[in-house]
Amino acid sequence: xxxxxxxxxxxxxxxxxxxxxxxxxxxxxxxxxxxxxxxxxxxxxxxxxxxxxxxxxxxxxxxxxxxxxxxxxxxxxxxxxxxxxxxxxxxxxxxxxxxxxxxxxxxx
Numbered sequence: 001x002x003x004x005x006x007x008x009x010x011x012x013x014x015x016x017x018x019x020x021x022x023x024x025x026x027x028x029x030x031x032x033x034x035x036x037x038x039x040x041x042x043x044x045x046x047x048x049x050x051x052x053x054x055x056x057x058x059x060x061x062x063x064x065x066x067x068x069x070x071x072x073x074x075x076x077x078x079x080x081x082x083x084x085x086x087x088x089x090x091x092x093x094x095x096x097x098x099x100x101x102x103x104x105x106x107x108x
Contacts, residue, residue: 002022048069
C-alpha cells in the first residue's frame with residue numbers, strides 16, 4: 001500500500017512502514033504538482049496531519065478519485081473538506097499504532 005502523509009509525521013509513518021506500507025512524507029505546501037511528485041496517482045491513502053494543508057484533500061481526490069483520505073490531527077478540519085474525508089481522528093483519542101492498524105488491516 002502506498003501512503004502519502006501531508007504535514008508532520010507524528011510517528012504514523014514509521015508504524016505504517018512497519019506494517020508494510022510505502023510512505024512518502026510531504027511537508028510544506030501540498031500543491032497539485034507536489035502531490036504528483038509524491039506519487040499521488042498511485043497512492044491508496046492520503047493522511048493529512050496539518051489542517052493548514054487541508055486543501056490537499058480535494059486536490060488529491062481530483063487527481064486520484066479512488067484515494068482514501070484521513071485527517072489525523074488535533075485541530076478542527078475545515079467544513080469544505082469534511083465531506084471528502086473517509087476517516088478523521090484526534091491523536092489523543094487513538095495512538096498511531098491503532099490508527100495504522102485500522103488503515104492497513106490487510107498489512108502487517
